[in-house]
Amino acid sequence: MMAEAKKEPLHLLLEKKKILICCGSGGVGKTTTAAALAVYASSLGYKTIVLTIDPAKRLANSLGIQKIDFQEKQISKTVLEKAGIKAHGPLFAMMLDTKRTFDEIIKKYSPDPERAQAILENKLYQHLSSLIGGSQEYMAMEKVYEIAQERDYDLIIVDTPPSRHALDFLEAPNKMSSMVGDSILKWFLKPGLFIGRSSIKILDKSMKRIFKTFDKVAGFEFLQDLSTMLISTSGLLEGFQERAQKVELLLHDDETGFLLISAPQPIPLREAAYFYSKIEEYRFPFAGFIFNRVQPLPASSKLPTTLSAAAKAEYFEMQFLFKSLHQRDVGEIQKFKKQIPIDRQLFFKTIPQFDHDIHDLSGLYQLGEKLFLAG
Amino acid sequence: MNQRWDFSSLFKTHLWIVTGKGGTGKTTVTAALGLLGASHGLKTLMVETHGLNHLGDLFEVGKVGYQPKSIRNGLSLAQLNVEEAFEEYVLRQIKFKFIYNAVFNNHYVKNFIDAAPGLSELLTIGKIWALVEDEVRVGKKRNYDLVIVDAPATGHGLSLLTVAQIVVDAVRVGPMKNHADGIIKLLQNPNETLTWLVTLPEEMPVNETVEIEKKLVDQAKVEVGPILINSLWPNILSDTSQKEFRKEKFKDELLKSYEERREQCDFYTTRIKEEFSHRHLIGLPLIYQSSTPLQVAQHLQGVIHQNILGKSL
Numbered sequence: 001m002m003a004e005a006k007k008e009p010l011h012l013l014l015e016k017k018k019i020l021i022c023c024g025s026g027g028v029g030k031t032t033t034a035a036a037l038a039v040y041a042s043s044l045g046y047k048t049i050v051l052t053i054d055p056a057k058r059l060a061n062s063l064g065i066q067k068i069d070f071q072e073k074q075i076s077k078t079v080l081e082k083a084g085i086k087a088h089g090p091l092f093a094m095m096l097d098t099k100r101t102f103d104e105i106i107k108k109y110s111p112d113p114e115r116a117q118a119i120l121e122n123k124l125y126q127h128l129s130s131l132i133g134g135s136q137e138y139m140a141m142e143k144v145y146e147i148a149q150e151r152d153y154d155l156i157i158v159d160t161p162p163s164r165h166a167l168d169f170l171e172a173p174n175k176m177s178s179m180v181g182d183s184i185l186k187w188f189l190k191p192g193l194f195i196g197r198s199s200i201k202i203l204d205k206s207m208k209r210i211f212k213t214f215d216k217v218a219g220f221e222f223l224q225d226l227s228t229m230l231i232s233t234s235g236l237l238e239g240f241q242e243r244a245q246k247v248e249l250l251l252h253d254d255e256t257g258f259l260l261i262s263a264p265q266p267i268p269l270r271e272a273a274y275f276y277s278k279i280e281e282y283r284f285p286f287a288g289f290i291f292n293r294v295q296p297l298p299a300s301s302k303l304p305t306t307l308s309a310a311a312k313a314e315y316f317e318m319q320f321l322f323k324s325l326h327q328r329d330v331g332e333i334q335k336f337k338k339q340i341p342i343d344r345q346l347f348f349k350t351i352p353q354f355d356h357d358i359h360d361l362s363g364l365y366q367l368g369e370k371l372f373l374a375g
Numbered sequence: 376m377n378q379r380w381d382f383s384s385l386f387k388t389h390l391w392i393v394t395g396k397g398g399t400g401k402t403t404v405t406a407a408l409g410l411l412g413a414s415h416g417l418k419t420l421m422v423e424t425h426g427l428n429h430l431g432d433l434f435e436v437g438k439v440g441y442q443p444k445s446i447r448n449g450l451s452l453a454q455l456n457v458e459e460a461f462e463e464y465v466l467r468q469i470k471f472k473f474i475y476n477a478v479f480n481n482h483y484v485k486n487f488i489d490a491a492p493g494l495s496e497l498l499t500i501g502k503i504w505a506l507v508e509d510e511v512r513v514g515k516k517r518n519y520d521l522v523i524v525d526a527p528a529t530g531h532g533l534s535l536l537t538v539a540q541i542v543v544d545a546v547r548v549g550p551m552k553n554h555a556d557g558i559i560k561l562l563q564n565p566n567e568t569l570t571w572l573v574t575l576p577e578e579m580p581v582n583e584t585v586e587i588e589k590k591l592v593d594q595a596k597v598e599v600g601p602i603l604i605n606s607l608w609p610n611i612l613s614d615t616s617q618k619e620f621r622k623e624k625f626k627d628e629l630l631k632s633y634e635e636r637r638e639q640c641d642f643y644t645t646r647i648k649e650e651f652s653h654r655h656l657i658g659l660p661l662i663y664q665s666s667t668p669l670q671v672a673q674h675l676q677g678v679i680h681q682n683i684l685g686k687s688l
Contacts, residue, residue: 026397026528027580056578266668267402267429301627311616318611318633324663355635357578 009347010372013287014041014155017257019148019250020287021158024261025271029292031055032358032367033261033351034159035063035093039361040368042091046154049092051144053159058359063093070097072151075361083361089154094147096140096159104139109240137161138244145247257287259347262336264294264329269336276340288347290371291333295325296352380601380655382683386417388569390507390561391523392597394532395573396583400605402429404573404659405525406672411679413449417520420506424499424527424535426456433668443506443519451519453506460498468550496531496538497555504558507567529587536562536570536595565598572602576643585650602654603679604647606661608640657682 013020022034031052038050049072055063064073072094080087103120110116137160144158250256258279262272272289279286300319303312333350351370358367393405405421409430412419420443423430428438431454436446441460443453507522526532539558546552562568570591574584584602591599612633620630648656659678662671 027575028398056582058578263398265398266432268398270429270432298628298632300629301625304623304625306623307619307625308616310613311619314612314616315630318629321609321611321663322629322632324665328663328665355632356639359578 008372009288010349011044013257013347014044014046016255017287018154018255019144019156019158019253020257020259021144021160021251022259022261022290023160023275025268025275028261028263028268029351030261031159032059032364033259033290033292033371034157035059036358036364036367036371038091038093038155038157039085039364040372041155041157042087042089043085043365043368045088047089047092047152048155048157049094049147049151049153050157051094051096051140051147051159053096053140053161055095055159056357056359058357060095062360062364065093065095070095072147080361083365085361085365092153096143105240109243138247141247141251142243145243145250148250251284254285256285258284259287259290261290261292264291264332266332269332273336273340288349291350293353294329294333294350295322297326298322378653378655379685380683381685382415385569385600385683386412386415386521388565388567388598389517389519389521390503390568391521391600392526392532392536392568392570393524393573394526394529394570394587396575396580397528399573399575399580400659401528401573402433402525403668403672403675404571404603404605405523406430406433406669407675407679408523408571409450410673410676412521412523413447414676414680416449418449418451418518419521419523420451420453420519422503422506422522422524423452423454424524426454427525428454430454430525433672435667435669455499455502457495457498460502461494464498464501493534493538493541496534497542500535500538500558500562501554504554504561508557508561529583533587533590533595536591536597563596569598569600571600573605574602574647575605576607576640576647578643581643581646581650584647588651588654599654601657601683602647602651603657603659604644605659607644607658608636608661609663610637612637 022030038048042048072092075091106119107116262268393401409421431439434446439452443451445451539555542555574580
């Protein structure tokens with residue numbers, strides 16, 4: 001067998017994984033990192049798509065995607081070449097519609113359009129559907145599943161919705177299937193339960209007590225509305241549950257990898273540590289850490305001797321500023337590494353803070369180069 | 376119509392909601408505002424949601440838990456979580472713990488809260504409402520003059536402020552509707568509730584602040600207070616020195632980096648000033664001198680104090 005050239009961890013990761021999911025708390029540069037990974041991976045020859053959530057306008061423009069349509073868009077060869085990127089594999093981008101909510105689930109899993117319409121018109125449903133915990137996150141993951149099933153990309157890179165708890169979307173498929181599966185709400189699905197108050201009589205003693213309690217807490221009318229809504233949705237829940245389980249399986253697949261992105265500040269790092277423990281707990285395939293926006297130490301030159309004392313003093317203060325920020329960032333990351341046992345061959349990368357926003361393809365490519373760089 | 380806030384207009388309100396995009400420094404600002412309230416002799420309570428413990432760490436007191444606990448002179452902290460809020464709410468209605476235990480075993484409570492739409496937001500804001508108004512409603516003296524909430528990042532923070540309206544629209548009668556009415560009355564009363572928005576001089580945080588400000592006004596219908604621009608790049612290089620460097624044709628990586636960061640900061644600060652010409656803006660410096668998170672919060676407290684007195688920026 002031929003000796004293989006030594007490969008860097010991110011290159012190895014691309015060989016093993018079909019789906020890379022970028023997660024982390026808000027404001028750490030997930031979207032930019034996901035886009036940079038995609039741009040660079042396509043230059044290596046992978047047919048790549050980046051699924052992104054809410055890119056800055058200029059970043060969206062340079063990827064050729066818009067908020068109003070949620071379609072796969074190919075970035076043309078000429079555009080890539082103009083940005084100095086020699087494309088080897090086709091590069092696609094698509095905006096994930098996080099506003100897609102339960103309506104989609106209803107339409108998709110209803111046995112017929114009339115039934116779907118009846119549910120969508122239910123007053124209570126209309127008010128509450130947008131608040132169903134994790135439904136937006138779930139819909140984003142279902143789209144990833146759809147693309148993984150129906151298209152032939154070598155690599156799918158996913159940006160995840162920002163969320164303080166960042167866990168919502170991890171738990172979303174499970175939450176969704178347990179919500180329709182074994183949750184307390186199943187009791188409300190019994191037809192005729194709340195048709196009239198008298199129907200409570202048919203319940204056994206403990207059930208009766210439970211509903212009396214709910215009545216007192218939430219009000220009977222509310223329960224009646226809830227029951228009507230749930231009865232009309234009950235027919236379509238099984239298909240949905242099956243699908244949610246498939247999405248869950250995909251997230252656990254060996255060809256899927258979770259990248260955890262963080263900024264080098266205490267709160268994002270603390271959330272990253274928590275997120276990491278959850279990834280381990282749920283046994284999702286973890287791929288590695290990326291520490292973004294780490295202040296580099298810009299090089300200094302010898303000052304001209306003719307400079308005034310004031311100008312020199314200001315220069316030294318600027319030097320102090322960068323040094324302090326650099327040391328603080330590096331120190332935070334070291335602290336983080338100590339508390340997380342990184343024993344396996346995990347991908348682990350530090351990315352410098354750039355002096356300006358990254359919003360064009362060549363900027364993304366440069367960031368990608370840094371990500372794939374040795375060391 | 377530039378709206379300026381002074382201490383008397385700020386301190387007549389009793390509930391402050393701190394929100395903004397993730398990573399803008401909401402927690403540090405909440406701590407600074409907590410210190411500000413306490414330093415003015417107000418009995419101040421800071422509130423964290425969803426079982427988080429960022430403020431406990433910042434104040435170096437560890438996890439405090441659901442019940443408010445005094446952590447310094449005049450300053451208390453409570454760390455809300457949905458499960459305990461649910462139990463407290465239900466017990467208030469049915470009064471008997473044994474019934475609660477019989478009906479809601481833990482497994483079901485967790486599933487129910489997860490599954491019931493909006494319940495988590497409703498319980499959180501309901502508990503905040505209780506912390507602000509429970510005593511007032513029965514004619515007693517307030518436990519806290521000022522309650523400050525370190526709210527979730529913009530999207531989730533907004534649901535916290537709008538969920539009661541959804542309940543009122545969806546539920547016609549019953550105890551839940553009455554409570555939701557009370558919550559709305561508190562949140563939408565500009566003499567009671569004030570929101571503080573935290574942002575950064577960068578593209579995405581500014582965009583999100585523009586969006587959320589509109590939604591706070593149009594959807595949540597809450598009073599928008601001062602907008603804080605956090606981590607302003609320090610102004611170290613004077614014009615005369617800059618000219619000197621130019622004359623000497625001196626430009627290294629360090630100087631280039633400094634100037635680019637400074638330019639970006641100025642560019643987005645100007646954008647914020649244009650977008651929010653009618654709002655009270657408070658600039659907060661990037662603290663780069665070695666300091667603990669608590670020291671940073673104390674420093675920002677001073678900056679906010681001076682600004683409200685009209686002494687700077």
